[in-house]
Amino acid sequence: MKIIKKTLIFLLLIAVLIFVAGWFYAKTLQPVYAGEIEIKNISEDVTIHFDDIGVPHINAKNQKDAYVALGYVHAQDRLWQMELIRRIAAGRLSEIFGKELLKTDVFFAGLGIEEAAAETIATLDKNSEAYVLTQSYLNGINQYINEGKTPLEFTLLGIEKENYTIKDVYNVFGYMAFSFAVAHKTDPLLTEIKEKLGTTYFNELVQVNTENLTINKTEVSEIKENMSVAVNKIMSSLPVATFIGSNSWVLGPEKTKNGKVIFANDPHIGYSQPSVWYQNHIKTPNFEVYGFNIALMPFPLLGHNKQYAYGLTMLANDDLNFYVEENSPNNKNEYLTAEGYKNYKIIDKTISVKNEKDTTFQVKVSRHGPIMNGIISHLEDDRPIAMNWIYTQLKNEQLDVSYEMSHAKSLVTFKNAVSKIHAPGLNVMYGDAIGNIAWFASAKLYQLRDSLSSKTYLNGASGKDDIVEFLPFSENPQAINPITNYVYSANNQPDSVRGKLYSGYYQPQDRAKRITELLQVKNDFTKNDVADMLYDVKSSTASKIANDFIKNINQSNLSASEKKAISILGNWDGNYLKNSVGATIYNRFLYEFLVATYKDELGNSFNLFMNSQLQDQVLPLQINKAQSVWWDNIKTKDVVENRQEIITSSYKKAFSFLENQLGTNVEDWYWNRVISVEHEHAIGKAGGILRKFFNVGPFETIGGNEVINNQIFNLDSTGVYKITAGPSTRRVIDFSDVENSLSILPTGQSGRVFSEHYKDQAEKYVKGEFVKMYLNDSDIQKSENILVLKSKKE
Structure with a gap:
């Protein structure tokens, strides 16, 4: 009996020791939200207040110091996410996940994103403010990599940490741009329908482009101023979110109860854990922005301060075309052009695969772009098919664009910034404290010859199907302070360009129609009214x-x-409520x-x-x-x-x-018996205990496809609707009370599983609730979590 008792006590002690060891280990993996840390390359100490949802409020004496600090805290919360997203465009997922992602790596490595990035980086102005602050941000990330705690995911997968460079930033730009593109799925399908089934089948599908439309109207008024299948499989297998759609509307002073602009935005992106956006607030003596950043992007794509707010939706214009090239009968490395045969550019590629031999392959590149046969698997065609993508073909100014959007001094300077966007096409939304509202269809639009459809394969050999002209930004659809006193976007058809509806892959009118229905009925909107609209689940069709x-x-x-x-x-x-x-x-x-x-x-x-x-x-x-x-x-x-x-x-x-x-x-x-949402972590997808540990959910929710609270799922044979995408954040900025503006993330601010902010917004999100975006210094100062980054002298 004594032996049994001693054995039980011994086992209990072992269990306690394991628990205590696990607890201490977990503590070491939590982000540091309070105390002091010495870091290099800041001129003065930086104070960071973390609020009650884990948002860092960075107070620095200058922007260089602020962006070093942003890089550091962004990395400590989201280094795993940064690691995944930088690997996609470079074709480096197989290094950590094995051969299951080899097709994905070959596909992305063949798109030309890295080659385009290298060309852009070589021509950057190294003295520009955008470049200097980007390097400061990367410096902060790399200091955390070299001195901070290694995320659990790195340990589980045996990943060696590597410092980041500006090439990684551009790889993220490229991945984001491609995930917006639709033509890579639709053009091959429509070509197949036309060639195999005939023009009657084809015409019945494409004629819908001019029917059942709610059109964003172009209207520019005076500016108010003051003195201050296979690809489907590839994309669905990605371990980070893909970009899909979005809603936004901005109400002018005449539409609101308090006579000030109200701004709303909810970009629709694939659900994942961690959430897509990292919230942060930077303040220096001459600059302030409350931003939502994608991993490895130093400047926010969504942001606001006390003067203005901005956000985006996907434009869905057609910025990607496929050209059928004609090989030389005597040399497979030559292709026909209007000037005769030319050599393909040959690029050798190597993919490293975990626990396997490296995979090598070649990419042929014509004047239109890379030949996708063998790289994109549903292009099962004997003809060489080149992908002509505006993103890799034209000058890339995305770094300057994101910097200038977040540093604009007026609507005029903001408009100048978004005029530089070439691809992906974005509906950029704007509102400010002095009453301006605006929508810009921002993309490099172009013209083909008359009667030529970009929805099917084009002839690459003749030269007659090439782009005839790129249009000036002044001809892009846009609205500034329109007579309706509101602007909106829901990925719907924009207004005509040169007398024709511009070709694209726009979403049906459902959300746009519902938004306009709700906006037209009253002129006394409040912040809470707009917040309720973002959670609306009634289909207009x-x-x-x-x-x-x-x-x-x-x-x-x-x-x-x-x-x-x-x-x-x-x-x-048409309401998608739980009991519907x-x-x-x-x-x-x-x-x-x-x-x-x-x-x-x-x-x-x-x-x-x-x-x-x-x-x-x-x-x-x-x-x-x-x-x-x-x-x-x-x-x-x-x-x-x-x-x-x-x-x-x-x-x-x-x-x-x-x-x-x-x-x-x-x-x-009931609807809630067949629909649910779960935010999957790349490791949690493996299932079992890892799913429970890393994933967030599942949750019951309301909503469905193409309602404002867009809960996107696939119709399939199962009859069970697992939501894969939706609002990546909901934001409401009311300039009558800008310091109490609202937001919510689908899960939480941190990507560290042991952080208290890993999933602390998840329940609120599915209920349609919001949290406060702090701008007021007195509110921020009340935070109990204060981290001081001390200047480390070398």
Whole structure:
């Protein structure tokens, strides 16, 4: 008995020791939010107050010191995120994750991002303020790398830390630009439809570009001034977030209760853990900005201070084209141009793979860009296909753009900054304390010859399909202080350019229509009204589409339960609330309809079409076509299906599926039974205990596709909707009370799993709540967590 007792005491002591050791180890991995740390390359001490959600408020005597400090604290919270995002464009994920990500690395390494970055960096003005402050920021990151605690993820994966350079910054710019692009998925699909199915099928899809549109109108008024498939798989396999869409609207003084501008923005980005944005507040004697930074970007893409606020949405213009080159019959390394045959530029690439031999390959580059055959797997084509991407083809001024946006002195200087954006195309939104509001479609727009569509492959050999002209920024769609007293953007179609709607991959009108519906009905908006709008989940189009479905169902042989479900769907108001039954029926019905209408013709390419912008655009038009080549199921011999047959059979399949999935009581088919959100960490994706440790969630939520609170999921055969993307932050800046402006992140400020700020905003986020963005010094000074970076003399 004594032996058993001693053994139990011994085991208990071991358990206590393991717990204590684990606790101490966890403590060493937490960010340092208080105390003193000596660092180099600052001229004077920098004081940082961390507020109650972990946002650093950096108070420095000059900007160089401030940006060293920003780099240091950004790294201590987000070094793992920085490491992942810098590796994507360089094709270096396989080094840490193994051969499973080799295709991803080959794809990104072949895009030319690194080569374009090298050319840009070689021509940078090393004395410019943007360059100097970027180097200060990188210096702060590297000091943390060399002297700070190693993140747990580095230890688990055996990653050696490496210092960062400005090349890494440009690699992040390149990754961000490509994740905005849509043409790499849609152009090959439309080319295949046109070449294999014919122009009738093709024309029925592309004609939707001029119908069912809510258009952002161009209107420039006086400025107020004062004296101061395969790619889908590749993109979905990435361990960091991809950029998708967004909402923003800015209300002029005439639309608000307090007579001051109110600014709102919620960029839609793939959910991940840690969250995309790192909040920070910098203040020096001559500069201040409260910013939201992407990892390794020193200057915020979203920001505000007491004078102005800015943000962005994706423009979705077509900035990427594919050209069919013609190889020489005598030399595979030559291709035809209007001036005769020219040599491809050959670039040798090497990918390091964890626990495997290095992989080497070659990229051929024509005058249009890299040849993507073998690099992008769904380009299964004997013809050499070159990718012509504005981002790598033109001068890159993105570093200056982000610096100047965050350092603007007026709307005039801000406009000058965003005029330099070439790609990706962005809707840049602006509002200020003196009453100006503005929207700029910022991108390098271009013209092809008349009647040429950029939505399919172009002829690379003749030269006739090349870009004819790049347009001056003055011709870009934009609005400054319009007569409506508001500007907005929801990735929808912008106004005409030179008399034509500019080609792009714009989202359907759903969110834009809902935003304008809500903005038009009142002129006394408050900050809380705008915050409520950001959480709105009513679709402006789904209930009409549902009733268009219902009109074409043959109900003569339906059961009582099937008719009851139709009645519920018909009375659904388009709200995606937790207890909505209509939302559940609608989305399964929609899936079955898309399969029945398109899958027989598209075959394996159906997955490229499903959940695409093209699918969203074509839907309302297709339902209302009495005659369409798409109605016939080409797999049924001697039978030609019509609209009613397709829609009726789709409804019956949807009902049967839901009955098996959720039970026979239709009234219990609640939306929250089929939808959820989980923020996945790159390591948490492995599942098991790692999922529980690193991931945040899952949570019940409200919302759905293409509502303002855009909770983006894929329709598929499972009938379970796992949200993959949504608002990466929600921000409301009210210039009548700018020091109490609002924001929220999907999870938390820190990427360190042992930090108290790893997921402290997650519950608030799914409930539509907000936290305060502190600007007032007296509020900031109340913080209990004060970190002083002491100047270390060498």
